[in-house]
Amino acid sequence: MSERFFPDSMPPPMADATTLPWWKEAAKHRLVVQRCTSCQHTCLPPSPVCSECRSTESDWQEVSGRGEVYTFTRVHRPVAGNQELPFVIAVIALKGSGGVRMMSNVVGVKPEDVEIGMAVEVIWEDMSEELAVPRFRPVG
Amino acid sequence: MSGSKAQIVGVGESKYARWGKIGDVTEHALACQAIQRAVEDAGLSMDDVDGLASFAEDRNEAVFIGAELGIPRLRFGNMVWMPGGGGGCAAVANAAMAVEAGQAEVVVVYRSLCQGQFFRFGSPGMDTSGAAEPEAPTVKQADSLMIASIGFVMPYGMLMAAAAYALPTRRHMHLYGTTGDQLGMLAVTFREHASRNPRAVMGGRPMTLDDYRASPMIADPHRLFDCCLESDGACAVVVTTPERARDLAKQPVEILASEQGAPKGYGFGTFSNANVPDELYATGANEEMANRLWGKAGIGPNDVDVAQLYDHFTGCVLMQLEDYGFCKRGEGGPFIESGALSWHGGSLPTNTHGGSLSEAYIHGLNHVVEGVRSLRGESTSPVENAEVCLVTSAACVPSSAVLLGRK
Incomplete structure (x- = not known):
């Protein structure tokens, strides 16, 4: 099991048949974006239809896990028991993804040192044997 | 008044209170009370009402309201979809379309919120599995499209609106140099307006910029006083045809235009x-x-x-000021700093009731109520000779807006 940043009682992902495959890739520590096989448009969260060409065919494109902080907030109210506060929720612009961003957390750094434009990389947190959640930490 | 435009002829509300303070009557009963008061304000009877309009997954369904208020012939009922605050003005627009199209003659738009009586999203105890031993964390089944949407970001702790709308506001600060004090000035201005309004939940709680600066950080840049209240209360507005509006109790207010919008790729x-x-x-x-x-x-x-702008969070108001063209993109902060939003001498008196930040959080339908009062000259922070009022429903989510006018 990986290093832990958040308690078990963090809210779990809630998924439907469209988003569940993304979490199955995550469980294998594969960070992916959805790619339309017709026009190559990439997106998150996964969608049943491509918003650009309206194709329903897609696959998963693995990304490097590098990116930068697009925006963030330091949250001072707990969402889980025994949680360290504040914690950072951030939007990460994913490098090599065709312009896709994702919501995540920035960990491994003092919350007050997080800033927009900060270079980050994915670090997987195994919440259980079935659930891995991608967090991000500063590069280097 | 131009010929065919629908008019707002009555407004009303229940008492407004802090979250969870109204427990002795149901949310539904409060909706009925607000509707009755709005109908009375118009000089109409419940027997005249033949339509009901609401928004955002209203628990208080029109069929029950119609039955309990003894509406003799309910022939129009509809609801704008989610999100919570985005549909208030669109519900007014639906009522207007209904009376203009002859689908109904008198439509009441209503909102009642007693969230303390119900499950609250993001509240402690949300994930009560009921199991004696905590389960190992795993992916759970989303039982709606909305939960699937939020459920994709929940494992990062994204449960609170205060955090969600901190994200665009933080980016606005980064791009344009917007400051916390500018957000604070907006909150202080709305509190001043509330202090003049006996209906306002925070009416007796004056606030200075120093009070704002000392308020606890919730999700930065949002301090406590950047966040709207959570309230118990209900309000309603009555919409009818220009013919019917002509000889009623109060001066009618015309719905000059209404629009609803969700940009491409915007989702929630x-x-x-x-x-x-x-x-x-x-x-x-x-x-x-x-x-x-x-x-x-x-x-x-x-x-x-005069403007009544949906104020779930201070930054969302600032960005609306730019969206609606009251100032240039990026200049919302200096615009607020200029004192523009004050009822007394500001160039754009805004939220003269105190808004959701300081009057009450009724999903912004109280902004429509105040819009009507400000054009009738009934606001407790009146703007002299006001003829046009902009009312908006939400920002940073799919939204709607109406322009109200008085001749």
Whole structure:
């Protein structure tokens, strides 16, 4: 099991048949974006239809896990028991993804040192044997 | 008044209280009370009402309201979809369309919120599995599209609106140098307006900029006083035809134009969508809709005498000021600093009731109520000779807006 940043009682992902495959890739520590096989448009969260060409065919494109902080907030109210506060929720612009961003957390750094434009990389947190959640930490 | 435009002829509300303070009557009963008061304000009887309009998954369904209020012939009932605050003005627009199309003659738009009586999203105890031993964390089944949308970001702790709308506001600060004090000045101004309004939940709680600076950080840049209240209460507005409006109790207010909007790729907005287009991210996402609204009414932002802008969070108001063209993109902070929003001498008196930040959080339908009062000269922070009022419903989510006018 990986290093832990958040308690078990963090809210779990809630998924439907469209988003569940993304979490199955995550469980294998594969960070992916959805790619339309017709026009190559990439997106998150996964969608049943491509918003650009309206194709329903897609696959998963693995990304490097590098990116930068697009925006963030330091949250001072707990969402889980025994949680360290504040914690950072951030939007990460994913490098090599065709312009896709994702919501995540920035960990491994003092919350007050997080800033927009900060270079980050994915670090997987195994919440259980079935659930891995991608967090991000500063590069280097 | 022009010929065919629907008019608002009555407004009313229940008592407004802090979250969870109204427990002795149901949310539904409160809706009935607000509707009765609005109908009475119009000089109409419940026997005249033949339509009901609401928004955002209202628990208080029209069929029950119609039955309990003894509406003799309910022939129009509809509801605008989610999100919570985005549909208030669109519900007014639906009522207007109904009376203009002859589907109904007197339609009441209503909102009642007693969230303390119900499950609250993001509240402690939300994930009560009931199991004696905590289960190992795993992916759970989403039982609705909305939960699937939020459920994709929940494992990062994204449960609170205060955090969700901090994201675009933080980016606005980064791009344009907007400051916390500018947000604070907005909150202080609305509190001043509330202090003059006996209905306001925070009416007896004056606030200075220092009080704002000392308030606890919730999700930065949002301090406690950047966040709207959570309230118990209900309000309603009565919409009818110009013919019917002619000889009623109060001066009618005309619905000059209404618009609703969700930009491409926006979804639920920054709460669950990290991929809001870059050009929209640090905005209220209302600019295109605002331009449609101005075009339809044949007027522009300079013609607005008073505004009631949906204020779930201070930054969302700041971004709306830019979306609607009251100032240039990025200049919302200095615009607030200029004192523009004050009822007394400001160039754009805004939220003269105190808004959701300081009057009450009734999903912004109370902003429509105040819009009507401000044009009737009934506001407790009156703007002299106000003829045009902009009312908006939400920002940073799919939204709606109406322009109200008095001749």
